[in-house]
Amino acid sequence: MRFTEEFRDPKAAKALLKEINKVVDEIGATKEKPVHIMEICGGHTHAIFRYGLDKLTPAGIEFIHGPGCPVCVLPMSRVDECIELAEKPEVIFTTFGDAMRVPGTKKSLMQAKAEGADIRMVYSPLDALELARRHPEREVVFFGLGFETTTPSTALSIQQAAREGLTNFSVFCNHITVPPPIKALLDDPHMVLDGFVGPGHVSMVIGTHEYDFIAEDYGKPIVVAGFEPIDLLQSVLMVLEQIRDGRAEVENQYGRVVPEHGNAVSKAAVADVYEKRPTFEWRGLGEIDESGLRVRDVYKAFDAEAKFGIGYSAESRHVEEPEGCACGAVMTGRMKPMHCPQFGTGCTPEMPLGALMVSSEGACAAYYQYGGARAIEAAE
Template sequence: MKYVDEFRNPEQAKALSQEIRALASRIGRTRERPLQIMEVCGGHTHSIFRYGITQFLPEEIEFVHGPGCPVCVLPMGRVDDCVALAELPNVIFTTFGDAMRVPGSKKSLLKAKAGGADVRMVYSPLDALQIARQNPYREVVFFGLGFETTMPSTAMTVLQAKAEGIPNFSLFCNHITIIPTLRAILDAPDLNLDGFLGPGHVSMVIGTRPYEFIASDFSKPIVISGFEPLDVLQSVWMVLKQIAEGRAEVENQYGRIVPRDGNPLAQKAVHEVFEVREFFEWRGLGSIDYSGVRLRDAYAAYDAERKFKLPNLRVADPKSCQCGDVLKGLIKPAQCRVFGTQCSPETPLGALMVSTEGACAAYYRYGRIDTSGLAKRPQSNVTEIAA
């Protein structure tokens, strides 16, 4: 297939749906104990609800929404650090748009901007570097966040800043890595997941090899999936086919984009600029060892955490907000006490309602057509991800 509309063909979707139903019947699960497939990436969550993919699946299959939304897993204390940086005199704080509305313990970056802080939305870290060139007497901080998907562009921007000798640019690094997170999920004692839809964009950078431990160590199938409706349906079919045949392998449905070894140039830039942190805190998941990166000593001059003094405090989420339970797969967004009432895209209490990849935002925007009864549906999944 060459064109987008070919990946949205309703007849092919119906054919895949029939194959999936046949496999599900062969495996033999029930609504009370469904086949649970985690879509790791928030982009898949939005595809599932935007295109009504759940309507093509039997009730014996349940999607569990994973932690693959970098804005969603950002702990509140790190948002407070962003606000503290933005409110420093002579600082221009730059960020992607979806991070501006994530609430901290007192305010978001958007509210800090309304209060007079110079917070600017950018579309890439190179935009932030250009602002630094244009404002040589002001400090420009870029809020770097995201999984391996966005790490290369940030790394290359730091390399460019060093090559040009731009001293007033720095990075507040909150980049995180997917593999330690998946291992933490799989190490959870009460795991009931049957398989994974692997993240397509992350895999474009890291390839498929890093996921092999999921099959070899935990005997779980994983299929790297694209984001169009037929991509997701085919990937579900591939996961079920492995289960039905008693296999556990890493398969690549998104082969038109994802090579087995990833992107070596992107990996080289990331390795040059970043090193692994001993631990990093995730919203709702706690501290996960070796799950984040920071700037190497050779690039300390561009590290906002070394250049500026930050509060660096751990802050608990509001008790009414159940983002952590959603991220762990304990509940669906519609089961949250404040979903759609006190917490909405206009007045978010948690990051999952803010981000374009957040599960709560997907449910709120697309899920109302087919999420009735979710609040009554029994859930059985991960109780603890990490200590």
């Protein structure tokens, strides 16, 4: 448990909470006029509720749960396109498990699998590559989904397929990037945000300078954070201290993992394989310019959209959310999960209506898992 126990030390947590309370008092934040801090990463959202940090921190802090889950922000139209691909008789469709139950307009991948589509859960795109080697008579499609954290592995897999000449392997690319939606949120006149807890895993790949615009252009502090309770408490304290001191900087609390300039090998692979899309739809946020990635023409043979004639055309195919689903409002911080009329009734982990209840990093799943009936009672 080395490098873990020290970040869960109760004495250290109490000391940090004492400092947090002190700075909150110095700022003059109260329950009626709180400091709004958005944690961008869904992993941070779950850690906050798992360790009860939302209850341990003073009432003068309000956590806003950002769109930090790639499964959660995937629009329903793209789920429908996944199913369209998976139901082709020549295709073996491979995906990470957390995407299996995300509902499309008619069904999920799990339901399509039950109806006979050859859909297989894998742990990495390398598993999909191996399937392509073993089944040269079939088309193996990997569902490339995720932020900058998972993008390099997919890029490296495409490079490997090109070297081997595995022409029966392709990627349905839905990789997205974190900075553009942050900018979209900051440009939203209805959003009230005082600072950010920045994503740890994403920053491990891209470094910290991708967030400079938050401090320089918008005057908001951001602290890249780890995932243990001490990490998060220290990061919140660092954000609060910046606000108290009138500073707006990019700070790195997670220095033991996140290098300033990111991972050069990963960034080079991504730059070689992918280019920015002109626009991409985010569930709850709408179209955001240059926020999604697509496979470059030089690797077109491994692009499922080009190979099967599916996916984004000149205009995206927008699909409205199911009636009563408030995923968009929750992801943009305009509503807490328990205030959604479907939370815990029409939408549960067993029968999810929206992606935020499906994903292991979704805010609704976090509220349900760690609050359960108490969260529902609080809403009532």
